[in-house]
Amino acid sequence: MTEDATTAVKSVLDALCFDANGLVPAVAQQHDTGEVLMLAWMNRDAVAETLTTGRVCCWSRSRGRLWRKGETSHQVQPLRELRVDCDGDTILLRVEQEGVACHTGRRACFYRAVRDGALVEIAAPLIDPEKLYG
Amino acid sequence: MTEDATTAVKSVLDALCFDANGLVPAVAQQHDTGEVLMLAWMNRDAVAETLTTGRVCCWSRSRGRLWRKGETSHQVQPLRELRVDCDGDTILLRVEQEGVACHTGRRACFYRAVRDGALVEIAAPLIDPEKLYG
Numbered sequence: 001m002t003e004d005a006t007t008a009v010k011s012v013l014d015a016l017c018f019d020a021n022g023l024v025p026a027v028a029q030q031h032d033t034g035e036v037l038m039l040a041w042m043n044r045d046a047v048a049e050t051l052t053t054g055r056v057c058c059w060s061r062s063r064g065r066l067w068r069k070g071e072t073s074h075q076v077q078p079l080r081e082l083r084v085d086c087d088g089d090t091i092l093l094r095v096e097q098e099g100v101a102c103h104t105g106r107r108a109c110f111y112r113a114v115r116d117g118a119l120v121e122i123a124a125p126l127i128d129p130e131k132l133y134g
Numbered sequence: 135m136t137e138d139a140t141t142a143v144k145s146v147l148d149a150l151c152f153d154a155n156g157l158v159p160a161v162a163q164q165h166d167t168g169e170v171l172m173l174a175w176m177n178r179d180a181v182a183e184t185l186t187t188g189r190v191c192c193w194s195r196s197r198g199r200l201w202r203k204g205e206t207s208h209q210v211q212p213l214r215e216l217r218v219d220c221d222g223d224t225i226l227l228r229v230e231q232e233g234v235a236c237h238t239g240r241r242a243c244f245y246r247a248v249r250d251g252a253l254v255e256i257a258a259p260l261i262d263p264e265k266l267y268g
Contacts, residue, residue: 004251011253015246027157028199034168036161039224051248075264084253085243086236090173092244102220110226112149114185117138119218120147 001052009048017088018044023059024089028101031080031094037101038109040069049120054079056093073132075099105129135186143182149224152178157193160225162235171192171235184237188213190227207266209233209251239246239263 001009018024022044028037040058042050046066049057056077060067070076076098083092102109105125113122135143152158156178162171174192176184180200183191190211192202205262210232217226236243239259247256 007251008253011251012248015253025173026175027161029158029170032165036163036168036170036226039159039219057162073188081247083247083256085173086238086240086245087243090243092170100156104220106220109221109224110217111220113215113217114142114146117141117145117148119142122217133191 004101005052008051012051012082012084013044013049015084015088016047016091019089023061024091026058026091026093028056028077028095028097030097031095035108036110037077037095037097037107039069047091050079050093051082056095070098073099073103074103075132077101100132101125103129103132107134139186140187146181146216146218147178149198149222150178150181150217150225153223157195158223158225160192160227162190162211162231163230164231165228166230168243169242171211171229171231171241172196174201181225182214184213185225190229204232206231207237209235209266211235234260234266237263237266239266 016024021039026040026042043059044058048059056069056079058067077095079095080092101108106123106128111121111123112119149199150158157175160174160176172207177193180191190203192201211229213229215228232240239261240257246253247258
């Protein structure tokens with residue numbers, strides 16, 4: 001670990017308030033377009049690994065383990081910048097998303113929106129999920 | 135409530151999976167610039183009120199009650215669009231933020247970022263918090 005990474009990890013962990021499960025929500029945003037891609041969760045180890053490797057690593061609540069974003073799908077998220085909010089209970093990950101962020105094959109997870117009184121799909125899959133995980 | 139609002143509330147509530155506390159995280163994003171402003175939490179009543187009134191209403195975990203964004207500070211968040219993610223466990227609120235979103239008087243809550251191995255402030259308050267809440 002470089003000295004910068006070591007001090008960055010300490011600086012960020014000191015600023016964060018993890019919840020009762022040791023997690024904070026992390027919003028992933030495409031750094032140049034501003035698109036909100038997904039919301040994930042991070043524990044202390046995930047924050048440390050993300051800052052050290054420069055690739056987003058989260059905590060999978062369903063699998064109960066660290067989850068290197070793209071480890072199966074190859075749709076990795078190189079980190080451009082990590083931000084912390086006022087209360088230290090949310091992280092903003094500004095990333096360079098390669099391919100798609102959503103397990104459905106869509107660019108972003110927020111592909112349903114209210115239109116004329118109904119929740120409808122506003123984005124189609126760009127990749128067949130079978131190709132990502134099959 | 136208009137017919138559209140009634141069916142929108144039902145459509146969105148049916149799609150959401152609330153956590154054990156009856157809440158889901160909600161990311162507020164400025165609709166035109168893409169800026170991520172804050173992360174708040176919503177329960178069923180907050181979702182229903184937001185869709186019905188067109189102004190963001192959240193659940194304040196610290197106060198244990200509904201919190202109409204801007205009720206004290208007047209920095210309201212008219213809703214432009216509500217989106218739901220793939221798993222139905224996160225909401226994206228695309229808003230027209232009036233003034234500042236953060237209680238510190240800054241435009242957005244994510245005003246600290248890692249730079250050269252340290253977490254530093256990258257945005258200054260635009261309004262004295264004393265003027266917002268004093």
